[in-house]
Amino acid sequence: MSKKGEKDYLKNLGKNGIEHAFNKPFSDKICGQIIMDIGSIMEFLPKPPARLLDLGCGTGWTSCFFAKQGYTVTGQDISPDMITYANKNKERDKLDNIIFIESDYEKMNYSNEFDCAVFYGSLHHAEDEQAALQNTFNALKPNGILIVFEPGKGHSKAKETIETMEKFDVIDKDMPPTYLVNLAKTIGFKNYEIHPQLSQMFKMVYTRPNKRGIYDLIFNLPFTRAIGSFFMLFFYKYRSGLVILKKG
Numbered sequence: 001m002s003k004k005g006e007k008d009y010l011k012n013l014g015k016n017g018i019e020h021a022f023n024k025p026f027s028d029k030i031c032g033q034i035i036m037d038i039g040s041i042m043e044f045l046p047k048p049p050a051r052l053l054d055l056g057c058g059t060g061w062t063s064c065f066f067a068k069q070g071y072t073v074t075g076q077d078i079s080p081d082m083i084t085y086a087n088k089n090k091e092r093d094k095l096d097n098i099i100f101i102e103s104d105y106e107k108m109n110y111s112n113e114f115d116c117a118v119f120y121g122s123l124h125h126a127e128d129e130q131a132a133l134q135n136t137f138n139a140l141k142p143n144g145i146l147i148v149f150e151p152g153k154g155h156s157k158a159k160e161t162i163e164t165m166e167k168f169d170v171i172d173k174d175m176p177p178t179y180l181v182n183l184a185k186t187i188g189f190k191n192y193e194i195h196p197q198l199s200q201m202f203k204m205v206y207t208r209p210n211k212r213g214i215y216d217l218i219f220n221l222p223f224t225r226a227i228g229s230f231f232m233l234f235f236y237k238y239r240s241g242l243v244i245l246k247k248g
Contacts, residue, residue, distance in 0.1 A: 003078065003104070005169030006125060010059075010081040012168055022085050024061045033199035037242075038065055040198040041118060041147050044244055045071075050115035053139055055105050055132070056122025060086025060098075066118075067098040075100045076108070106131040110139035119148045124155065124175040133180075134187050137247060144247045146189070149197065150175035152240025177241040190248030194241045 010018060020027045025034040045052070048070030054063040055076050063075035063086065075098060077083055086100040106128050117136050126132045136146055153176045155161055161172050177194045184192065 003127060003171075006171065007079045008081075009168055009170055010079055010085070018085070021059045022089065024059065030199075033202065036198040036202060037149060038062065038120070040195075040242060041120065041149060042066075042069060044145070044147055044195075044242070045116050045118075046145060051113065053110070053114040053117040053136070055117060055119050055136065056125065057086060057100070058082050058122070060089040060100060062118070062120050063098055063100070064089050064093050064095060067095045068093065071097070071116075073098040074114070076103050076105055078102070078104050105135060108135040108139060110135070112138075112141050114139050114144060115141055116145045116147070119146070119150065121150060123148060123180075124150045124173045125171050126173070127171055129173070129175070130183055130187070133184055137184075137187050137189060140247045142247060146184075146245040146247070148175070148180055148243040148245065150180070150240070150243075152176040155240075176239060177243045180243050181245075184243075184245045188248065189245040191246040193244040195244070197240060197242050200240075 010021060013021065025031045025038070028034055042065075045066075050071055052066050052071040052073050053076065054060075054066060054073055057063045057075035057077050058079075059082055060075050063073045067073045067090075075086055077086065077100070080102050083100050083102045090098055090100065105122075106126060117140060119132075119136075123129055123132060133146075140146065151174065153174050156172055156174045164170065165172050181192045181194065
């Protein structure tokens with residue numbers, strides 16, 4: 001696993017993969033869930049106008065979402081190919097409140113420049129996540145907010161993840177909330193919150209079990225479903241939740 005794999009990831013996806021990445025989230029089969037999760041991130045951010053650092057932004061679609069909401073956005077990614085397509089996304093959306101930079105978030109040197117920052121599905125590709133968090137801490141203004149939305153426990157062991165790492169020579173780790181919070185505390189973040197990811201809540205509230213018969217009847221009683229959802233949310237919250245960190 002190497003950073004070269006991260007830099008070359010997009011070109012190695014091939015034409016269809018590049019098109020999919022460029023047109024996210026609408027090209028993705030779980031587009032609805034992705035939009036729910038981005039919406040929840042937006043609700044926890046300080047209100048625009050504010051300076052926002054989008055870390056590991058890929059093809060820039062998240063950065064464009066934030067810019068459309070009114071933030072002044074800096075989108076960062078280690079891959080030159082990703083930055084090329086991020087700028088194409090910027091041009092397509094005719095945005096002038098966003099810039100994209102090619103850099104390694106483990107080696108950034110910003111100081112007290114941003115009101116908020118976001119890792120959306122990108123920190124788990126870090127070689128040194130402590131360095132990435134430290135650099136982000138340095139980049140934030142006093143009382144700045146960092147939101148981290150990452151895969152949690154078990155992600156690195158999943159079959160699809162293992163196949164991706166082997167095929168593209170990329171880094172793919174677990175990033176559970178408790179690990180992130182403990183690491184952030186050593187860096188200097190003073191306050192934190194952990195929330196369930198909204199897509200997890202959607203599945204629990206709206207998805208019915210596949211089983212039928214007495215189990216289906218009992219599970220879907222309002223009281224039983226409410227209790228079950230509470231415990232499942234608690235379980236998922238600490239397995240792979242949305243983490244909010246505040247610089248003191």
